[in-house]
Amino acid sequence: MSQKVAMVTGAGQGIGEAIAIRLAKDGFAVALVARHADKLNEVKDKIEAAGGKALVVTADVSKRDEVFKAVDQTIDALGDFNVMVNNAGVAPTTPIDTVTEDDLNYVYSINVNGTIWGIQAAHAAFKKLGHPGKIINATSQAGVVGNPNLTAYSSSKFAIRGITQVVARELAEEGTTVNAFAPGIVKTPMMFDIAHQVGQNAGKSDEWGMQTFAKDIALKRLSEPEDVANAVAFLAGPDSNYITGQTLEVDGGMQFH
Numbered sequence: 001m002s003q004k005v006a007m008v009t010g011a012g013q014g015i016g017e018a019i020a021i022r023l024a025k026d027g028f029a030v031a032l033v034a035r036h037a038d039k040l041n042e043v044k045d046k047i048e049a050a051g052g053k054a055l056v057v058t059a060d061v062s063k064r065d066e067v068f069k070a071v072d073q074t075i076d077a078l079g080d081f082n083v084m085v086n087n088a089g090v091a092p093t094t095p096i097d098t099v100t101e102d103d104l105n106y107v108y109s110i111n112v113n114g115t116i117w118g119i120q121a122a123h124a125a126f127k128k129l130g131h132p133g134k135i136i137n138a139t140s141q142a143g144v145v146g147n148p149n150l151t152a153y154s155s156s157k158f159a160i161r162g163i164t165q166v167v168a169r170e171l172a173e174e175g176t177t178v179n180a181f182a183p184g185i186v187k188t189p190m191m192f193d194i195a196h197q198v199g200q201n202a203g204k205s206d207e208w209g210m211q212t213f214a215k216d217i218a219l220k221r222l223s224e225p226e227d228v229a230n231a232v233a234f235l236a237g238p239d240s241n242y243i244t245g246q247t248l249e250v251d252g253g254m255q256f257h
């Protein structure tokens with residue numbers, strides 16, 4: 001059987017890097033996507049040093065044509081396309097009274113439009129290749145419950161859950177599954193930036209900023225990116241074949257339903 005191919009957007013650092021490394025370990029050839037190649041090349045080296053296969057593809061996920069081109073390049077280089085992980089995202093702090101049109105356009109063009117372009121490009125690839133696939137979208141615990149100071153971001157992540165449900169219904173007939181993962185408070189550059197900004201806005205420390213978000217984690221520890229990668233590996237693999245339209249919360253017990 002030929003090697004399955006997964007694409008991970010925002011794969012140069014944080015959660016995306018951990019997902020790419022884990023999927024490569026699970027046997028996927030992994031296309032690593034971000035706007036610049038430098039960090040992606042470092043992740044590629046790590047994957048190859050561990051015996052895996054990776055391809056670096058640069059694209060801005062907010063640009064539809066670049067995402068489609070990235071998927072085509074991946075098929076040309078790796079020969080197939082099976083899993084799309086729409087992970088890239090941005091999270092500026094946006095207290096409600098300060099939100100600007102530029103903030104909304106910036107956050108929505110990457111988090112929401114970027115996910116839609118990723119879904120469209122993956123679906124076009126599955127159709128072209130004549131087989132179904134798996135689409136996995138990054139939402140957040142902040143897309144399940146509104147988080148203070150994150151109007152633009154939190155609302156964009158609510159949208160991702162909605163898009164996941166809609167597209168899961170649309171593509172189910174073809175056998176393609178569409179799910180989302182909702183991390184909690186993960187030790188990545190994004191989360192450290194948020195903690196810093198929230199702390200600074202309140203005239204307090206970064207640690208105070210972090211605790212604003214982390215104080216209600218039932219398991220009483222911040223998340224490692226690998227905690228999230230473990231869940232995405234499940235959604236990318238055959239054990240999740242009968243699951244679609246769902247959001248898997250990977251937050252150490254922050255939100256309960």
Ligand SMILES: NC(=O)C1=CN([C@@H]2O[C@H](COP(=O)(O)OP(=O)(O)OC[C@H]3O[C@@H](n4cnc5c(N)ncnc54)[C@H](O)[C@@H]3O)[C@@H](O)[C@H]2O)C=CC1
Pocket residue numbers: 009010011012013014015016033034035059060061062087088089090091110114138139140141142182183184185186187188189190191
């Ligand atoms: N860190 C956390 O605590 C949480 C993160 N998440 C979500 O998980 C995902 C990954 O987050 P982190 O690893 O923490 O973020 P991060 O900021 O550390 O990494 C995000 C990656 O996305 C890339 N990216 C941003 N805009 C892009 C664009 N237009 N085109 C291509 N790549 C782009 C960045 O270059 C970076 O490599 C995001 O969707 C985020 O919203 C969700 C819940 C919690």
Ligand SMILES: CC(=O)C(C)=O
Pocket residue numbers: 091140141142147183184185190191194213
């Ligand atoms: C960044 C994020 O998704 C949070 C705070 O849940």
